[in-house]
Amino acid sequence: MAPPTHTITVAGGGLAGIAAACALADSGYRVQLLERRPYLGGRASSYEHPGTGEVIDNCQHVLIGRCTSLIDLYRRLDSLDAIRWYDRFTFLTPGGRATVLEPGSLPAPLHSSMAFLRAPAYSLADKIAIARGLSHFLSDLPRDTSEDFAHWLHRHHQTQRAIDRFWRPVLVSALNEDLERISVHYAAKVFRESFLLSPESGRMGIPSIPLSELYNRAIGYIEARGGQVYLRTSVESLSPAENGWQAHAAGQAFASDAVVLALPFEGMAGLLPTLPHNAHSEELGTHLAQFEHSPITGIHLWLDREVTDLDHAVLLDTTIQWMFNKSRLQPAHRGTEASYLELVVSASRSIVPLSRQQIIDLALRELALFFPAVASAKLLKAAVVKEVRATYSIRPGLDRLRPHAASPWPGIFLAGDWTASGWPATMEGATRSGYLAAEAAARALGHARTFLVPELPPTGLMRVFSR
């Protein structure tokens, strides 16, 4: 255990800050977590929607089996049983025809191949192209270069339907970006981990409770270990102190031996001018200025009847991309004849300028193509949540701009999904960055700690292919 005299301030109570604060508190440090909002979870949170009076997630959040550090965080928060796991993915074409992708009995990487062979959404030529494409990611991931994934698909002779019904829907929802703006390295990572490494790696986890209920559990965890969580506390500046730093927030000064800044990239850019200037901080500022946002839009619909018995589905050939049947996924929304669905549009630049009503009309029109009962159902209420700063854009070459945990200032460590976690903008990326920053802070205070959790090993034939 660390000496209790060491205090560490964590600024930002999103996944990165929660992960860092929980790991450090559990390791014996006195943690003070400062969060601007009245709840934890950051971009993965829920709240009472003013127009509907319903508690909604800001957007459906999912994880995959490969998210080992996030799963470790759920274990810490005693929340593993709040995650429901799915091996089966249903891709629907307008008209409602289903392609089901799920693991069979063959060893990885062939575990999904029988389902692919049966899939009606793809022709034989599409299937051959997809198999050829995926084979490039068997041994390892390509490096992050200036090539975008749309170019890569073209160079590898993918059919238009394979792009429209496989590569794009999987990737746009996993990375929240258009194919023309996605790094080949991260595209390959998604496909290798979701379809090739092992059945466990690719299964999908969905929280069965609202996100804030899930992540607010960190407050009890930190406080039970002698730490404190300050909500509605926005860090305005930082200044050097005798043995560390002072964070200035809400008229108070929080002194500590070390600081983890777990802010979104625009939050970090805002704080930068308050920190001492040096050559490295100048470079960090230049790099931060090159990050861009990509939006996600969630459309929440309450209908007077059930329109599908699926828990979730990928919707092909339309603007709406995923359907999550919240009545089935979250027990709190079960129990009536009515149903609550959330539709997700990732990289939603095309619909952000539309009005709320235009988006609802579009969503209902398209949803009826997959589920005919929608046409005769009555819409009871609806909410449209446009998250214009949902994630940073994972464009080619961005990795060289993502900083590691060590910052330009001794005693300050950087976390957040935008830092160099090896993952794209996801809850796992944020959690990994939090654990990495916590390890670096402990190291600077003279203690070796390991918080990051090893990745899942490849199984079956992937053990032979993997480098």
Ligand SMILES: Cc1cc2nc3c(=O)[nH]c(=O)nc-3n(C[C@H](O)[C@H](O)[C@H](O)COP(=O)(O)OP(=O)(O)OC[C@H]3O[C@@H](n4cnc5c(N)ncnc54)[C@H](O)[C@@H]3O)c2cc1C
């Ligand atoms: C609509 C949407 C859908 C998504 N879907 C998925 C998904 O399905 N799966 C997935 O894995 N990921 C998903 N993501 C991405 C995921 O939510 C983020 O990558 C992750 O939550 C980022 O965590 P973070 O801690 O790095 O940043 P944040 O969550 O942004 O946390 C930063 C925190 O810092 C606080 N803060 C900012 N400034 C200050 C300050 N000055 N002082 C104190 N506090 C401050 C903020 O209030 C915030 O709580 C989605 C994101 C969005 C928005």
